[in-house]
Amino acid sequence: xxxxxxxxxxxxxxxxxxxxxxxxxxxxxxxxxxxxxxxxxxxxxxxxxxxxxxxxxxxxxxxxxxxxxxxxxxxxxxxxxxxxxxxxxxxxxxxxxxxxxxxxxxxxxxxxxxxxxxxxxxxxxxxxxxxxxxxxxxxxxxxxxxxxxxxxxxxxxxxxxxxxxxxxxxxxxxxxxxxxxxxxxxxxxxxxxxxxxxxxxxxxxxxxxxxxxxxxxxxxxxxxxxxxxxxxxxxxxxxxxxxxxxxxxxxxxxxxxxxxxxxxxxxxxxxxxxxxxxxxxxxxxxxxxxxxxxxxxxxxxxxxxxxxxxxxxxxxxxxxxxxxxxxxxxxxxxxxxxxxxxxxxxxxxxxxxxxxxxxxxxxxxxxxxxxxxxxxxxxxxxxxxxxxxxxxxxxxxxxxxxxxxxxxxxxxxxxxxxxxxxxxxxxxxxxxxxxxxxxxxxxxxxxxxxxxxxxxxxxxxxxxxxxxxxxxxxxxxxxxxxxxx
Amino acid sequence: xxxxxxxxxxxxxxxxxxxxxxxxxxxxxxxxxxxxxxxxxxxxxxxxxxxxxxxxxxxxxxxxxxxxxxxxxxxxxxxxxxxxxxxxxxxxxxxxxxxxxxxxxxxxxxxxxxxxxxxxxxxxxxxxxxxxxxxxxxxxxxxxxxxxxxxxxxxxxxxxxxxxxxxxxxxxxxxxxxxxxxxxxxxxxxxxxxxxxxxxxxxxxxxxxxxxxxxxxxxxxxxxxxxxxxxxxxxxxxxxxxxxxxxxxxxxxxxxxxxxxxxxxxxxxxxxxxxxxxxxxxxxxxxxxxxxxxxxxxxxxxxxxxxxxxxxxxxxxxxxxxxxxxxxxxxxxxxxxxxxxxxxxx
Numbered sequence: 001x002x003x004x005x006x007x008x009x010x011x012x013x014x015x016x017x018x019x020x021x022x023x024x025x026x027x028x029x030x031x032x033x034x035x036x037x038x039x040x041x042x043x044x045x046x047x048x049x050x051x052x053x054x055x056x057x058x059x060x061x062x063x064x065x066x067x068x069x070x071x072x073x074x075x076x077x078x079x080x081x082x083x084x085x086x087x088x089x090x091x092x093x094x095x096x097x098x099x100x101x102x103x104x105x106x107x108x109x110x111x112x113x114x115x116x117x118x119x120x121x122x123x124x125x126x127x128x129x130x131x132x133x134x135x136x137x138x139x140x141x142x143x144x145x146x147x148x149x150x151x152x153x154x155x156x157x158x159x160x161x162x163x164x165x166x167x168x169x170x171x172x173x174x175x176x177x178x179x180x181x182x183x184x185x186x187x188x189x190x191x192x193x194x195x196x197x198x199x200x201x202x203x204x205x206x207x208x209x210x211x212x213x214x215x216x217x218x219x220x221x222x223x224x225x226x227x228x229x230x231x232x233x234x235x236x237x238x239x240x241x242x243x244x245x246x247x248x249x250x251x252x253x254x255x256x257x258x259x260x261x262x263x264x265x266x267x268x269x270x271x272x273x274x275x276x277x278x279x280x281x282x283x284x285x286x287x288x289x290x291x292x293x294x295x296x297x298x299x300x301x302x303x304x305x306x307x308x309x310x311x312x313x314x315x316x317x318x319x320x321x322x323x324x325x326x327x328x329x330x331x332x333x334x335x336x337x338x339x340x341x342x343x344x345x346x347x348x349x350x351x352x353x354x355x356x357x358x359x360x361x362x363x364x365x366x367x368x369x370x371x372x373x374x375x376x377x378x379x380x381x382x383x384x385x386x387x388x389x390x391x392x393x394x395x396x397x398x399x400x401x402x403x404x405x406x407x408x409x410x411x412x413x414x415x416x417x418x419x420x421x422x423x424x425x426x427x428x429x430x431x432x433x434x435x436x437x438x439x440x441x442x443x444x445x446x447x448x449x450x451x452x453x454x455x456x457x458x459x460x461x462x463x464x465x466x467x468x469x470x471x472x473x474x475x476x477x478x479x480x481x482x483x484x485x
Numbered sequence: 486x487x488x489x490x491x492x493x494x495x496x497x498x499x500x501x502x503x504x505x506x507x508x509x510x511x512x513x514x515x516x517x518x519x520x521x522x523x524x525x526x527x528x529x530x531x532x533x534x535x536x537x538x539x540x541x542x543x544x545x546x547x548x549x550x551x552x553x554x555x556x557x558x559x560x561x562x563x564x565x566x567x568x569x570x571x572x573x574x575x576x577x578x579x580x581x582x583x584x585x586x587x588x589x590x591x592x593x594x595x596x597x598x599x600x601x602x603x604x605x606x607x608x609x610x611x612x613x614x615x616x617x618x619x620x621x622x623x624x625x626x627x628x629x630x631x632x633x634x635x636x637x638x639x640x641x642x643x644x645x646x647x648x649x650x651x652x653x654x655x656x657x658x659x660x661x662x663x664x665x666x667x668x669x670x671x672x673x674x675x676x677x678x679x680x681x682x683x684x685x686x687x688x689x690x691x692x693x694x695x696x697x698x699x700x701x702x703x704x705x706x707x708x709x710x711x712x713x714x715x716x717x718x719x720x721x722x723x724x725x726x727x728x729x730x731x732x733x734x735x736x737x738x739x740x741x742x743x744x745x746x747x748x749x750x751x752x753x754x755x756x757x758x759x760x761x762x763x764x765x766x767x768x769x770x771x772x773x774x775x776x777x778x779x780x781x782x783x784x785x786x787x788x789x790x791x792x793x794x795x796x797x798x799x800x801x802x803x804x805x806x807x808x809x810x811x812x813x814x815x816x817x818x819x820x821x822x823x824x825x826x827x828x829x830x831x
Contacts, residue, residue, distance in 0.1 A: 230501075238595045247598040256504050257599040266818045274502035275655060275811040276759055278818045 009042035010049070010433055011426065017435050020166040020423040022087050027166065031090050033202055033483040040198050041085065046432060052194050053084045053428055059190065080183060081476030084195060087425045087438055087458040094205075094482045097160065097168055097442060098452045100352030103342060105156050105444045108175055108329045110345040112152040115328065116142045126344050127337045131361070132328060139290065139325025141297055141310055147323050148221040149448065154321035155214070155285075156444045157181075157457075160352070162423035169355045169420065171439065173338070175330040176322060177287050180457040181443045182248040183477050185210060191479040203484040205454035210443070211252025214285070217447025218253075221319050222283040229282035232258045232272060236288050236304045246287050253285075260288070265308030268315045283319045290324050332381035332415050333359060355420055361412040369416040370407060373400055376416040378407065391467065393419055422467055425478065427460055437461045438478065439469050455480035502757075503655040505812035507600055510593040511656050512663035512807070515647075517590035519667040521583050522640035524551075524573060526705045527675070529633035532566065532626070534701035543682075544569040550678045551581050570624050574632070583636060587616040602650035605643070612639045655757055662749045662807070669742035670800050675706060676726055677793035684722060699725050706737050726789065727781030739796070743773050746803070761810035765803060772799055 016025045023038055030038065060082065089097070114121050115132050122129040132138060157178030159171040188207050192199055215231060222229035235246035237259045250257035256272065264271050264278060271278035286293065292302040297310040312318045328334060334341075336357040342350045358365035358376075369376060378390040390403045407414055424435035442456035458478040459469035469475040503511075527550065531543050545564040548557050553572075556579060561568040576582045591613040598606055616636075623632060644664075651657050679702045699722055703709040712720075712728050732738045747769045754762035784792050 238592065243595070244598075250599040256501070256507075258504065259506070262504055262506055264816070264818075269818075271818055273505040273812070273816060275505055275508045275659075275753075276502040276757070278816060279502055 010044045010046060011038075011042050014426055014433055015435065017424060018164075019421050019435070019437075020162050020164055021435060022162075022423055022425040022438065023085075024426065031092075031483070033485075034088055034090060036202065037086070037088050037198065037481075041426075049084060049428055049433075053082075056082055056084060056190055056194055059194075060186075081462060082187060082190065083427045083436075083460055083462075083476055083478045084191070085426050085428060085433070086191060086195075086198070086479040086481045087440075088481045088483065089455065091483055091485050093168075094454060096351065097440075098454075100168065100170075100350070101156075101158050101442050101444050101452050102450045103346065103348065103351050104158060104170065104173065104338070105153060105446055105450050107338070107342040107345050108156065108173065108326075109150060109152050109446070111341050112323070112326060112329055113147075113150050114345075116325065117144065121341065121344055124344075126340050127334070131333055131337075135328045135331055135334070137290070137325060137327030137331060139328075141314065142323065142325040145314055146316075148223065148319055151221055151321075151446050152323040152326050153329065154217055154221060154323075154446050156446070157441045158444070160440045160442070161355070161420050162440075164421045166423065168352050168440075170335075170338070170352050171355055171420075172332070173330040173335060174441070175326045177289065178441070178443065179242045179245055179287075180441055180459075180477075181210060181453065182245040184443070184453065184455060184457050184480070185248070185252070187477055187479040199481075202481070205482040205484050207453055207455060210445075210453050211249065211254075213451050213453075214249070214445050215253040215255065217445045217451075218283045218285055218319075218321055220447035221321065223316055223319060226282045230272075230280060231255045231283040231285065232263075232281050234258055234260070234263070234284050234286040234288055234306075236260075236292070240287075242287065249285070255285075260292075260302075260304045260306045263306040263309070265306060265312050268308070268312045268317055270306070270309065270312050270318045281318060283321065285321050290327065293320075293324065332379055333361060333412070336415060355417045358416045360407060360414040360416065365416070366407065366411045369414070370404055373404060373407075373416070375418065377419055378403060378414055378416045380413050381415060391419065419467075422461075425458070425460065427462070427478075429462070429464070434464065436464070437467050437469065440480065454482040503659070507597060507656060508659045509808070509812045510596040511600075511659040512666075514590055514593040514597065515660045515663035516667040517586045517593070518640050518643050519664045520671065521586050521590070522637055523668075523671040523675075524581075524583060524586075525633045525636035525640070526707065528570060528573060529630055529637075530701045530705035532570070532629050532633075534698065534704075546678050546682045547573065549682075550674045553579070553581055556581075566626065570629060571621060574624050575619050575621065584616050584619065587613045597656075600652075600656055602646070604646050604650050608639075608643060608646055612643070615639075655753070655759075658749045658752055658757075659811075662746060665742040665745040665749070666800060666804060668737055669739055669746070670797060672706065672729055672737060672739050672742070673793045673796050673800075675702065676729055677790055680722065680726060680789055696720055703729075708735060708737065711735050723781050723785060726785065730781065730784070731776060740773070740776055743769060743776065747773060759811070761806075765806045765810065768799060768803055768806070772796060 011024060014024065020026065023034070023041075111121065115138070119129070121127050122132055153175045155178060157174035157180065159174065160168050161171050162168055185207050218231045219229050222231070231253065232255055233246055233250045233253070235243060235257055237243065240246070246257055256262075258272055262272050263281065264273065266278070270281045270284070272281050288304055291299045292304045294305050294307060294309040295302045296307050298305070309318070310324070313320055313324070335354065336359045339350045339354055342348060358368050360366040360369050369378060372392075373390075374392045374395070376392045378392070380388045390399065392400065395403070422437040422439065425438045426433050427436040429436070438458050438460045440456050440458050443453045445451050445453070458480045459475045460478050461467055461469045461474070462476050463474050466474065527547055531547055534543065544566055547569055548554055548564055551573075557564070557569075557572055561572065572579055572582065574583045577584050579585060591609050594601060594606055594609045619632075622628075647660065651660065683698050683702075699720065700709060703712050703725060706729060708729060711732075711734075712725065715728065715732065715734075716724055728735065728738070730739045733740050733744070735741060747766065750762050750766045750769060753759045754766065779787075
């Protein structure tokens with residue numbers, strides 16, 4: 001707390017709560033780079049900072065860096081709120097995160113290969129077979145299929161939080177179609193344009209390699225024997241909330257953005273419709289959920305997918321990234337077993353550990369959860385986006401009782417975790433610069449090997465005291481700086 | 486007629502072929518923007534040229550040029566300035582209104598965002614938002630001219646940004662194709678309706694008529710000064726029609742538009758080796774020949790309306806054939822011939 005006393009200027013009124021603060025309460029003497037950012041920020045005038053923040057928002061809006069909400073017939077473009085104060089990670093912190101993410105991705109890919117082939121991990125009783133084979137995301141069409149390089153999860157997002165001691169904990173894996181990476185790149189561009197004086201002279205790891213790296217990885221996993229593979233990005237189209245990100249990534253990679261109707265399958269091969277007729281496609285970065293990929297195999301009503309795509313995939317004529325059926329690995333119930341999964345396949349201790357998790361499908365887990373619900377976060381295992389969860393300490397007695405009933409009725413649908421004292425980061429708020437909770441989603445790209453984009457998406461819960469960082473629920477983003485030294 | 490290629494060969498050989506859906510959207514993006522500009526010109530000129538005598542005369546021809554009699558008179562008793570202007574600028578229920586077309590243009594641009602420049606998107610996005618916010622107070626008599634000027638300028642800005650930023654590949658050619666097909670269509674509509682509105686039946690060429698109305702026809706096509714330069718003494722209806730149809734130097738004449746369409750199709754067939762171009766090229770060539778081989782007097786004598794009508798039908802046919810050639814609803818790998826075989830991997 002003595003550091004708060006030292007803070008001045010912009011941070012004079014910064015009321016550091018009793019959490020790990022990424023910038024002002026780290027419990028150590030900050031490395032020089034971090035100290036420099038802090039000193040420079042402290043000299044900023046609040047009005048000046050607000051002026052720049054307003055310019056950022058206008059710029060995002062004009063550029064159409066938005067997520068789109070469709071109501072009735074009107075497209076409403078909304079800008080993800082962006083905070084002009086960056087979140088800074090030291091080289092040592094990043095080294096730890098990077099190795100932790102790589103380890104986790106390696107384990108997830110081995111796990112997926114195993115459960116779709118010999119199922120050793122289930123036979124050895126490390127993970128309950130029912131949890132995997134009975135999982136809604138377990139995909140029969142993947143059984144026995146060999147994917148190029150054994151890579152199932154080419155793009156992975158790992159949601160991390162930091163506890164009171166600044167320790168990184170994994171909150172969630174996103175192994176299906178993780179989104180948000182476009183904000184990382186756009187935030188950086190915006191940041192360097194509007195706050196050049198803050199970044200000047202600092203050795204910040206660049207993020208603009210993401211497009212070429214992803215393209216290379218997608219080409220590496222194309223079917224063997226293809227000289228210069230045609231990679232495309234398959235999007236649900238302009239009505240999808242993440243359409244901007246799809247556009248962004250297609251442009252960064254220099255590949256066509258296609259919709260299901262642009263693709264066709266003939267004789268087990270995939271083609272795209274061009275003005276010169278059908279042209280072969282070899283590698284598909286799909287931003288379409290499993291259920292919509294192929295009406296012949298999954299949801300027969302889907303107009304977004306490509307009939308015959310799964311057949312072409314099974315024949316090895318096209319690669320899908322991510323593979324089908326990866327959702328079983330990022331399931332919140334399977335998540336609880338991830339430390340054991342890492343040990344099982346890699347014979348290593350997890351570099352980054354999980355948040356302590358109670359599995360309500362297991363008797364002890366359920367009983368513990370029911371007995372301690374007012375101190376726990378209870379999450380439904382099937383949902384994403386922060387929907388349907390209960391934060392015990394913030395809930396009323398009625399809400400707690402209701403949730404207990406839900407738990408008893410369908411225990412297997414829930415896990416619970418202690419409330420983590422999420423780290424905070426100074427954030428420009430209506431009343432001045434205040435502490436707001438943040439998380440971090442690094443993105444890992446896997447082709448022949450795994451590369452982690454330096455930094456990742458720092459999401460910030462803009463409401464005071466809130467722990468929910470999701471964009472759909474009042475979250476914003478911050479630029480994440482990884483210092484090279 | 487000299488053939489000037491304003492469409493240089495692409496810098497990089499072997500560029501990827503354009504996705505059919507992109508080609509379609511590119512074409513419609515430019516068609517809508519061209520149509521908005523033409524409509525804004527027409528509204529502006531109509532509002533200034535009718536005000537002298539009868540405030541509401543001339544507005545019905547705007548409706549007829551756009552063939553919107555059905556929709557318009559469902560909701561309005563009479564074609565007054567107020568009703569027509571609202572109908573064509575801010576009425577979101579009218580698919581031919583500027584607000585509707587701006588939205589269609591932006592939706593097409595949204596599809597094309599992987600392809601077009603950020604500047605193109607940003608301008609269209611801001612433009613469309615501005616148009617969508619226009620209300621009845623913005624289109625009142627005192628504001629109309631300024632409003633039309635801004636609309637026109639925004640279209641021109643769009644064309645300028647596109648010219649300066651859009652990569653010169655197939656997408657650019659489809660963009661130019663759409664723009665000139667639309668221009669050709671618009672100029673024939675304008676001539677057809679105005680000629681018969683301003684020349685009551687039975688009055689021959691050269692009769693004593695109100696030339697100020699004809700001046701406004703030229704102005705609505707941005708042709709007034711160009712015409713003066715070419716034919717300083719020849720302000721007759723026939724000369725004006727002839728100028729708008731056949732002048733090869735005037736950027737909005739039918740002959741100029743057809744020449745551009747012809748040249749683009751030639752590039753698609755030649756530089757990009759796209760198939761199915763030949764019948765389309767033939768059809769465009771036929772249009773150009775009929776235009777070049779007749780004097781405007783011949784055309785008027787044989788029936789201007791019939792000729793304009795035929796050209797419009799041919800232009801629609803060209804659009805249909807382009808759609809069929811480049812974005813067919815159903816296509817098979819087998820049906821597209823040996824061209825694709827070299828692309829296949831085994």
